[in-house]
Amino acid sequence: MIKIGIIGGSGFDDPDILKNSEKIDCDTKYGKPSSPLAVGKINNVDTVIIARHGRKHQFSPTQVNNQANIAALKDAGVTHILATTACGSLRQEIDRGDLVVLDQFLDFTGFRKNTFYSSFEEGAGHTDMAKPFDSDLRKHLYDVAVSENLKVHKTGCVVTIEGPRFSTIAESKMFRLWGADVINMSTAPEAMLACEAAIPYAAVAMSTDYDCWKEDEEPVTWDEILKVFNKNASNVKNLIIKTIAKLAD
DSSP states (O other): OOEEEEEEOTTTTOGGGSEEEEEEOOOBTTBOOSSOEEEEEETTEEEEEEETTTTTTOSOTTTOOHHHHHHHHHHTTOOEEEEEEEEEEOSTTSOTTOEEEOOEEEEEOSSOOOOSOSOOTTOOOOOOOSSOSOHHHHHHHHHHHHHTTOOEESOOEEEEEOOSSOOOHHHHHHHHHHTOOEEESSHHHHHHHHHHTTOOEEEEEEEEEOTTTOTTSOOOOHHHHHHHHHHHHHHHHHHHHHHHHHHHO
């Protein structure tokens, strides 16, 4: 029996997305998750949703308690995690509104608690992170996106920066040289912790801008990100809903 965890934002706080839904306040040994758990069913599949930045988007990227979010989903019995995120594009071919099924990350954060093994008192923990995103979940996301005629990229390396500021032009160009395809402020810590918790994890990123490496365009602004994200959020929501249905087949 599968039980899906969703970590996301806009579109996933819609009460109609879950059937027979209820909100559950919970705590973990790492503190409280970003939001109460929204528990219900999608396509008859048990589903648990966490709003990554809180219901009112009150937590900055650095403030998000990724340990508690993943621990809360594990405590709830989640068997798979699907995550959504906005991102900036570092490649000409990844346009605004395009979806990217992530397969690798570069971690450029510095202030996050991004491991459950901060102490080795109960034994050492060195988790394999060569392929941090689950290949089966990634295939389902990609196949559903193609079937829905969405502009989707099968692979992509995300660089996760600390934030909340955006990159300098020099940093943005450096990340391109490093091999990153998109940039955000959330994915790397989530993926690390999900791997440590042994929960299959996949993330779909929506490109909202070209960061600032593309100097023939104005540098990214938060208002522009929101405009593109809100315009395309229904595509991401439908992708997740239909992927859950496919996982249940």
